[in-house]
Amino acid sequence: MVLKLGVLLAGIAASGPLQAADGGPPELRLTWDAPDTCPSATEVEAQFDRLLGGAGRVPSEKRVEATATVRQAIRGSWTLRLDTTVDNAIGHRDLEGDSCWAVAAAAALVLALTIDPNAAARASLTPPPVSPPAPSLPAAPAPVAALPAAPSEAKPLRPFFRAFGGVVVALLPKPGAVFGISAGVRRGWIDGELSALSSLETKAYAGGRPGAGGYFRVMAFGARACGRATAISSPIAVRFCGGGEIERLTARGFGVELPGAGGATVLAGLAAADASLRLASWVEMAVELAGTVRPYHPAFVLTGVGEVFAVPPASAVVALGLNLTF
Numbered sequence: 001m002v003l004k005l006g007v008l009l010a011g012i013a014a015s016g017p018l019q020a021a022d023g024g025p026p027e028l029r030l031t032w033d034a035p036d037t038c039p040s041a042t043e044v045e046a047q048f049d050r051l052l053g054g055a056g057r058v059p060s061e062k063r064v065e066a067t068a069t070v071r072q073a074i075r076g077s078w079t080l081r082l083d084t085t086v087d088n089a090i091g092h093r094d095l096e097g098d099s100c101w102a103v104a105a106a107a108a109l110v111l112a113l114t115i116d117p118n119a120a121a122r123a124s125l126t127p128p129p130v131s132p133p134a135p136s137l138p139a140a141p142a143p144v145a146a147l148p149a150a151p152s153e154a155k156p157l158r159p160f161f162r163a164f165g166g167v168v169v170a171l172l173p174k175p176g177a178v179f180g181i182s183a184g185v186r187r188g189w190i191d192g193e194l195s196a197l198s199s200l201e202t203k204a205y206a207g208g209r210p211g212a213g214g215y216f217r218v219m220a221f222g223a224r225a226c227g228r229a230t231a232i233s234s235p236i237a238v239r240f241c242g243g244g245e246i247e248r249l250t251a252r253g254f255g256v257e258l259p260g261a262g263g264a265t266v267l268a269g270l271a272a273a274d275a276s277l278r279l280a281s282w283v284e285m286a287v288e289l290a291g292t293v294r295p296y297h298p299a300f301v302l303t304g305v306g307e308v309f310a311v312p313p314a315s316a317v318v319a320l321g322l323n324l325t326f
Contacts, residue, residue, distance in 0.1 A: 027052070027060055027115060034070035038100035044068075044108050051112035060115045062086060068107055070100055071281065073326075077156070078103045079281050086114050092235070094281070096156070158186045159326050162193070164288070166319030171247070171292075172216050173204030173309045178317060180220075186325065191226040191239065197317075205255075206308045212255030214300060214308040220247045222270055235278040243270045245292065249311060253302040260303025266311065268294040276323060284323040291316045 028048055032041035052060070065085045072078050073096075080095040080103035093110055097103040165179040176199045184193025197220045205213035224243025230236060247266045253259030269292065276286035292315050299310035 025063060027063055028111060029063070029065045030111075031067040033068065034100065034104070035072070038070055039104045044104050047105065047108040048111050051109060052116055062115050064111055064114050066107075066111055070103060072100070073282070080104070080107050081281065082107055082110060084111070084114060094232070156187070160184055160186055160191070160193075161324045161326075162195075162286070162321050164286075164319040164321030166288075166317055168199055168218070169316045169318070170312045171218055171249075171315035172199060172202045174202045176200055176202040176217075178218075178319070180319075188232065189228045191228070191241075193224060193226070195222045195224070195245075196220070197222070204309050206302075206306045208306055209255065212253065212259075212305045214251040214253045214259075214302050214305060216249065216251045216300070216309060218247055218249045220245045220268075222246070224270060224272070226272075237276045237278070237284070239274050239276075241270070241272040241274070241290075244268065245270050247292075247294070249300075251300045251302060251308065253305040253308075256304040258304050260305065262300055262302060264298045264300070264311070266294050266296050266298070268292040282325050284325070286321045286323050288319045288321065289316065290319070 028045055030041050030045055030048075032044060063086070067083045069081045070078065071080075078097050078100050080097075082093045082095065084091040084093075091114075095103045095106045095110070097106060160183070162182045162184075163179075164181075165177070167175050168178045169175050178197055178199045180195055180197035182193045182195035184191055197218075199218045201215045201217045203213065203215055205211075222243055222245030224241045226239040226241035229238045229240060245268050247268055248263065249266065250261070250263040252261040270290060271292075272288055272290035274286050274288035276284040278284050294311070294313060297311040297313050299307055301307045
């Protein structure tokens with residue numbers, strides 16, 4: 001890794017500062033926010049210029065204004081948020097790598113591609129000039145291209161956690177408040193997660209016994225897989241999910257001398273859709289609509305009270321949640 005970083009630094013430094021060949025405004029105006037251990041804005045601009053052909057090339061008429069923010073993630077990798085404006089067209093990319101140098105090099109490539117789509121070929125086919133390495137670094141055995149291949153949309157395996165609250169409709173005698181948590185892993189476009197949900201008690205009266213009835217609540221444990229329907233780099237994400245859950249409904253009677261109690265365990269299929277808004281690189285606010293269907297929908301007949309409630313074949317949950325991705 002030390003060797004690769006040394007060669008990368010040498011290639012960037014040898015390229016020289018970014019200048020507009022025709023004396024006009026520069027092709028790239030870069031606002032760079034990164035830790036001191038990362039390459040500087042000047043080094044990134046020099047790499048951008050090398051990818052476009054160097055000082056002797058004919059300058060493009062395109063102009064790019066870019067803002068790059070580099071941070072180290074909790075799990076040790078590095079992320080770079082890149083916002084660009086090219087001839088009044090606004091763009092956004094999220095890049096990730098195992099070092100600050102890697103995401104800086106990837107950002108230089110993305111910026112060069114906005115000017116010239118052939119920049120990627122030069123990155124992979126033409127090695128940069130290599131200066132003598134610093135005394136503390138070993139000599140490079142051979143010139144190596146300074147930039148990796150174009151960054152992929154695929155992401156590494158990332159754990160996430162979700163806390164949510166909302167309203168369940170039709171699963172209990174009346175709409176009731178629910179809250180829950182879920183945890184899972186995300187890889188690119190696909191998520192897999194496990195969840196747990198619980199409701200507050202709702203009250204229902206028996207039809208034939210004035211003043212008597214039951215208190216009902218539900219707990220559910222589910223598993224599902226989700227597919228993302230929007231670009232990974234987009235701050236707004238839409239997902240569609242499918243899976244199943246185990247529901248445990250319980251009831252306890254009231255209004256009679258010796259009220260009974262009961263419970264039922266039900267299997268249900270689940271389908272859901274949610275939309276989330278990224279508030280930070282690791283925080284999202286999400287709203288979700290989930291529906292469940294069940295082939296078994298028992299009736300609750302409580303001792304001393306009678307039949308109070310029959311579980312319907314379908315129900316829904318509307319929830320608002322906070323998603324944390326690590």
